[in-house]
Amino acid sequence: MVLTRMGSEGASRMPPIGSNVIDTAGPQLIADWITNELPTWQTYEDWQNTQFTDPSAPEAALEADPDGDERTNAFEFLTRTLPKDNQSAWDLTSEVIEGNYHIGYPTVFGRASIIEVSIDAVTWTPWQDPENQLVYPAIPATAFRQIPTAGINRQFVRLRFLSR
Numbered sequence: 001m002v003l004t005r006m007g008s009e010g011a012s013r014m015p016p017i018g019s020n021v022i023d024t025a026g027p028q029l030i031a032d033w034i035t036n037e038l039p040t041w042q043t044y045e046d047w048q049n050t051q052f053t054d055p056s057a058p059e060a061a062l063e064a065d066p067d068g069d070e071r072t073n074a075f076e077f078l079t080r081t082l083p084k085d086n087q088s089a090w091d092l093t094s095e096v097i098e099g100n101y102h103i104g105y106p107t108v109f110g111r112a113s114i115i116e117v118s119i120d121a122v123t124w125t126p127w128q129d130p131e132n133q134l135v136y137p138a139i140p141a142t143a144f145r146q147i148p149t150a151g152i153n154r155q156f157v158r159l160r161f162l163s164r
């Protein structure tokens, strides 16, 4: 129903904007999401049920780290790693090259990642860069970002994952 209304004209068009141009990209985006991502979509509770014999056990809690890899279950859920296997861990690489901060990291299917910066590690803002967008990848890849440091005395950088 939604897809039909997104691809139609007139009063039933969704969203109701005055245009005679059919939006083909929007319905395709929704169709791709329904076909590719929705069948694999999980809440944290769904994930707990697949990863733990007893989802109510302390080891299944959001902040628990039953495999001792220094990544909480919340993080393992977001990065789609195994919470009881310390060899299954998401990580990034970072180094300073010619005055620029370089990071490389694997993106995660269905999880948006965004780089945030701060001067005090308290107030964070999205790093202003055209590539730093909320994109939920359909195919995991390795992302490389170069963050300029010229003219910056001190800056904290973090990568944040978001689930829909």
Ligand SMILES: [Ca+2]
Residues within 6 Å of the ligand: 064, 065, 066, 067, 068, 069, 070, 071, 072, 073, 076, 083
């Ligand atoms: Ca862990």
